[in-house]
Amino acid sequence: MNTATTGRIFAYCRVSTIEQDTENQILAIRSRGYDVQPHRVISETVSGSTPAMQRKAFRTLVDHKLEAGDTLVALKLDRLGRDNIDIQKTIEMLTERGVHVVSLDLPVQNLSSAEGKLMLQMFSAFAEFERNRIRERTQEGLARARAEGKRLGRPEATATTAKVKQCREQGLSQSKTATALGLGIATVKRHWNK
Template identity: 75%
Template sequence: MTTGRTFAYCRVSTVEQTTENQILAIRSAGYDVTDNRVVSETVSGSVLAIERPEFKTLVEHKLEKGDKLVVLKLDRLGRDNIDVQQTIDKLTTKGIKVISLDLPVADLSSSEGKLMLQMFSAFAEFERNRIRERTQEGLNRAKAEGKKLGRPPAKGTTENVQRCKEEGLSQSATAKLLGLGIATVKRHWNK
């Protein structure tokens, strides 16, 4: 049996923000979502979708086969491309139609919607690779210019570690006394 109900999921990141505009936009787009089927929450976009309390409750206890889930933007469904795709896969496997109003294809569970998600995924991977390449190019250029990379050495650390060593303290006792990590003490132990 399918229910055919329509739910809306709206998310904001901070308490200063409100989901009112998202709800209004969804209703203006022609989705008649009753107030008891609007799920709103305030949670950072960096949290996986299924770890968001209200979204998790929606997916696990409210949505049923044949229902529609409408969001204003695709990023409401996950923290990154992989999370969005996993969320949509989970929903479509349950027989739920997923609709994102910011995309030209309304139904993400359709063949066209799946194609669009795959294209977005490919573009996201391409951009991640380009960022990685540009970062490496910048590091190589800085090295070629003779710039020292990494964190500058803490002033006096070597001297303080050497003093403790001369006084007969162990590396772990030195780390505790100076408030340093054992790896830092080891790095400065034989300088």
């Protein structure tokens, strides 16, 4: 850990889906020697494809909490932006405000040093390359599945259809079926005559 900083330490943790949580990120940051107070851990669930300053919790952190001399710690570089350009802009903006930025997946702690900037550019480029490769592999897999005649998309909700039909057979209207099953009216209409 870089002990040269004198300000407060904040941690920014992000996950993409509500099925995930940020607890492992927080534990990893603390295990690396960053004593982050619970009220200075900023966590949010937002897609990694959303630019950093369009993320509600991150923007609040930058606009209302971070001050010159503070340190912002993230477990991985990709938490700080959507892509290489966004990460570069975010770190540059924070550095200009006097905030020390640390990404624990980089061997160089000070991202405003010459070595830090070089490391940042390299890791950002690798991260973006990997995201592009994942996207390409996904598209290749979808094309292969289509060529094999496989049905793509969400599976049929046969249980929902059965429940909607049962309510219809009992004489319930579509709106009463929606209420009874806790479904939206559009979902009930979609399954009504299947």
